[in-house]
Amino acid sequence: xxxxxxxxxxxAVRFGLGLRGDPDLAVSHVATxxxxxxxxxxxxxxxxxxxxxxxxxxxxxxxxxxDAADCPVAALIDPNPYLAYxxxxxxxxxxxxxxxxxxxxxxxxPDALVPRSASVGPFALIEAGAQLGERVSIGPGAVVxxxxxxxxxxxxxxxxxxxxxxxxxxxxxIHPGAVIGADGFGFAQDRGAWTKVPQLGTVRIGDDxxxxxxxxxxxxxxxxTVIEDGVKLxxxxxxxxxxxxxxxxxxxGCTGISGSTTIxxxxxxxxxxxxxxxxxxxxxxxxxxxxxxxxxVHAPGSYSSGIPIVESREWxxxxxxxxxxxxxxxxxxAAGTAEDVNTRDDR
Numbered sequence: 001x002x003x004x005x006x007x008x009x010x011x012a013v014r015f016g017l018g019l020r021g022d023p024d025l026a027v028s029h030v031a032t033x034x035x036x037x038x039x040x041x042x043x044x045x046x047x048x049x050x051x052x053x054x055x056x057x058x059x060x061x062x063x064x065x066x067d068a069a070d071c072p073v074a075a076l077i078d079p080n081p082y083l084a085y086x087x088x089x090x091x092x093x094x095x096x097x098x099x100x101x102x103x104x105x106x107x108x109x110p111d112a113l114v115p116r117s118a119s120v121g122p123f124a125l126i127e128a129g130a131q132l133g134e135r136v137s138i139g140p141g142a143v144v145x146x147x148x149x150x151x152x153x154x155x156x157x158x159x160x161x162x163x164x165x166x167x168x169x170x171x172x173x174i175h176p177g178a179v180i181g182a183d184g185f186g187f188a189q190d191r192g193a194w195t196k197v198p199q200l201g202t203v204r205i206g207d208d209x210x211x212x213x214x215x216x217x218x219x220x221x222x223x224x225t226v227i228e229d230g231v232k233l234x235x236x237x238x239x240x241x242x243x244x245x246x247x248x249x250x251x252x253g254c255t256g257i258s259g260s261t262t263i264x265x266x267x268x269x270x271x272x273x274x275x276x277x278x279x280x281x282x283x284x285x286x287x288x289x290x291x292x293x294x295x296x297v298h299a300p301g302s303y304s305s306g307i308p309i310v311e312s313r314e315w316x317x318x319x320x321x322x323x324x325x326x327x328x329x330x331x332x333x334a335a336g337t338a339e340d341v342n343t344r345d346d347r
Contacts, residue, residue, distance in 0.1 A: 291303065
């Protein structure tokens with residue numbers, strides 16, 4: 001057995017899985033059902049891929065009990081195959097450990113707290129009063145501004161920025177290009193011009209939070225912006241000032257959250273969702289992608305808005321009918337419009 005291989009029997013015991021097959025068979029890496037070869041472990045969690053199960057070259061597949069009888073190779077059985085796969089994948093492919101120490105090209109302020117177990121990469125900057133926890137890893141070109149604090153085992157990847165006074169908990173993962181604690185978008189009108197409102201709060205991030213590449217989280221205007229424990233944020237998300245996101249909520253890419261919105265615990269937010277400001281979203285709410293949230297949501301459940309894609313002529317007909325409904329509601333004459341004329345030939 002090669003170093004890094006794990007017998008199926010050991011995986012079953014470690015993760016509490018059922019096993020159908022030889023416990024001495026070993027796996028060393030993960031792969032898709034279609035792309036797997038000997039030594040790989042794959043998984044089946046989506047019924048769309050069930051047809052690939054019969055032809056897989058994997059040594060073992062993680063799947064639910066109802067699929068085990070149709071698995072042509074060893075089966076690791078769990079009611080939640082994707083979760084079991086995730087745990088196995090983390091064991092087989094752990095993140096690389098950064099070597100402790102400060103790279104010669106890094107700049108570290110004399111009064112910054114950098115323990116010997118921490119790693120500070122090339123061209124990184126640690127400003128005055130910053131505090132790094134044990135085994136913190138700072139990637140190339142990353143910046144930790146004055147007075148910021150990072151908890152134990154947190155990783156700040158390349159070119160990410162943690163601005164002044166921001167607090168990040170333990171075991172965080174901040175991906176490249178993320179900016180935590182830039183000024184919120186606060187301006188007061190002054191006879192047609194704009195006067196900046198000082199952004200005096202900070203950002204407080206809990207433990208086990210992951211923040212995607214190029215995501216931005218603005219500091220609070222007076223009180224703080226708060227991201228609670230276990231939150232997972234995808235890439236290219238905008239979190240405005242004084243937003244609060246409850247524990248273990250997951251938000252997909254390109255979502256925008258306007259200022260002073262509160263999102264509850266264990267929510268699931270799809271991609272490109274837009275939140276108006278000063279809203280409150282209850283715990284355990286799911287919002288599907290491309291939705292516009294313009295009012296508070298007070299009860300758990302699944303919520304959607306927007307119209308799914310249709311063929312262009314059908315979309316034009318739908319828009320024309322909506323316009324006619326609006327005129328009817330306002331008791332206006334149903335005179336033809338350019339939109340109506342352009343769609344009549346498509347009926």
